[in-house]
Amino acid sequence: MRPDLVRFAHWLARDRATAEDIVQEALLRAWRSREALKDPNAARAWLLTIVRREHARLYERKRLELVSLDEVVETQASPKVAEPEGELFALRHAIMRLPIEYREPLLLQVLGGFSTEEIAHELALSATAVLTRLFRARNKLRVICGMTPAPDIATDAVVASRESTP
Amino acid sequence: MTCDEARLLIGADPGGTTAALEEHLRGCAACAGLRQEMRALDDDIRRALERPPDLVRPRAAPPAWRQWALAASVALATFLALAVWLLRPSDTLAREVVAHVESEPESWLATEQVTADGIDRALRGAGVTLGITSERITYAQSCWFRGHYVPHLVVQTTRGQATVLILRHEHVPARRAFNEAGMTGVIVPAERGSIAVLARGSGNIDEIAGAMQREVRWLPGNP
Numbered sequence: 354m355r356p357d358l359v360r361f362a363h364w365l366a367r368d369r370a371t372a373e374d375i376v377q378e379a380l381l382r383a384w385r386s387r388e389a390l391k392d393p394n395a396a397r398a399w400l401l402t403i404v405r406r407e408h409a410r411l412y413e414r415k416r417l418e419l420v421s422l423d424e425v426v427e428t429q430a431s432p433k434v435a436e437p438e439g440e441l442f443a444l445r446h447a448i449m450r451l452p453i454e455y456r457e458p459l460l461l462q463v464l465g466g467f468s469t470e471e472i473a474h475e476l477a478l479s480a481t482a483v484l485t486r487l488f489r490a491r492n493k494l495r496v497i498c499g500m501t502p503a504p505d506i507a508t509d510a511v512v513a514s515r516e517s518t519p
Numbered sequence: 520m521t522c523d524e525a526r527l528l529i530g531a532d533p534g535g536t537t538a539a540l541e542e543h544l545r546g547c548a549a550c551a552g553l554r555q556e557m558r559a560l561d562d563d564i565r566r567a568l569e570r571p572p573d574l575v576r577p578r579a580a581p582p583a584w585r586q587w588a589l590a591a592s593v594a595l596a597t598f599l600a601l602a603v604w605l606l607r608p609s610d611t612l613a614r615e616v617v618a619h620v621e622s623e624p625e626s627w628l629a630t631e632q633v634t635a636d637g638i639d640r641a642l643r644g645a646g647v648t649l650g651i652t653s654e655r656i657t658y659a660q661s662c663w664f665r666g667h668y669v670p671h672l673v674v675q676t677t678r679g680q681a682t683v684l685i686l687r688h689e690h691v692p693a694r695r696a697f698n699e700a701g702m703t704g705v706i707v708p709a710e711r712g713s714i715a716v717l718a719r720g721s722g723n724i725d726e727i728a729g730a731m732q733r734e735v736r737w738l739p740g741n742p
Contacts, residue, residue: 363571444567464568488530503553506523
């Protein structure tokens, strides 16, 4: 479980040491409020939520040092898995370059398995706003990876359409 | 469902679906193609996120004083390397002689003279005898060195003590001096082989070396 939390925090904070600090603090908070966890099967999502909040708290409290990705390089220490892993290098870098408002819902969805409604609740956004951020996150990745971007959506029209749908 | 709505759903969750979306895709090749591409991209995203980013930050630019400190340390390292080079043993033989003497520090501590029999035992294995009087020798051992037993002696002189190794099987063409580990030394050619003399600090090694060249008697044969 802990490696999952560290990985999630690492992708959020983009810094390993900060991620370790976040997870340590999150686990401490989780222990203190363990009675709030009613369903043991939901422990993973619960802990991921605490990690995300701890990251947000740290981000606000310390005005977390921004990592300039132009000054960041991928370490050579980690083992590279021949060709498939090499193909993912650009994508990993592209994810790192995503602004936090796009990277955060994407991580919650892909790594955390959260639904759109759960992400909306966690981020205090509307469901449509979450859908839009997720769409734009993937569209940015398409651009960074050299793919043709999908035409952007007319959000207002979509919102009006969704609100009119019974 | 409009194409905007379909693209939104596809881009937000390529793996998800609704009845309305499926109905739209049946009549819209563009959106169907987009979903196929987005699903492939999503597979890659999941694989990319499987392990942490493994990023490292480069160190911040060092302050100016550190550059001066770096320059000073480089200069000091260069000076030390030069000093070490100048004081290095002249060759491998000298280095091994020094290492052997260092490995027997007790030899410097002996104060009582070695008996004539003790000296003889140390010399016998190397096939030599010594004309020097036993009163001046406080340490005498037959040591294994470079595949042979060699006499290892400590001789007391008016200017302190000196170590002598009689190296019957080591030949040097000319006198070799060296300075290593606080010891000065010299290896001089002898009638058969060579003789190494070492002293801590600046002893009268050449004087002892000359005396040993005269006093060592090389016995016939090749022990």
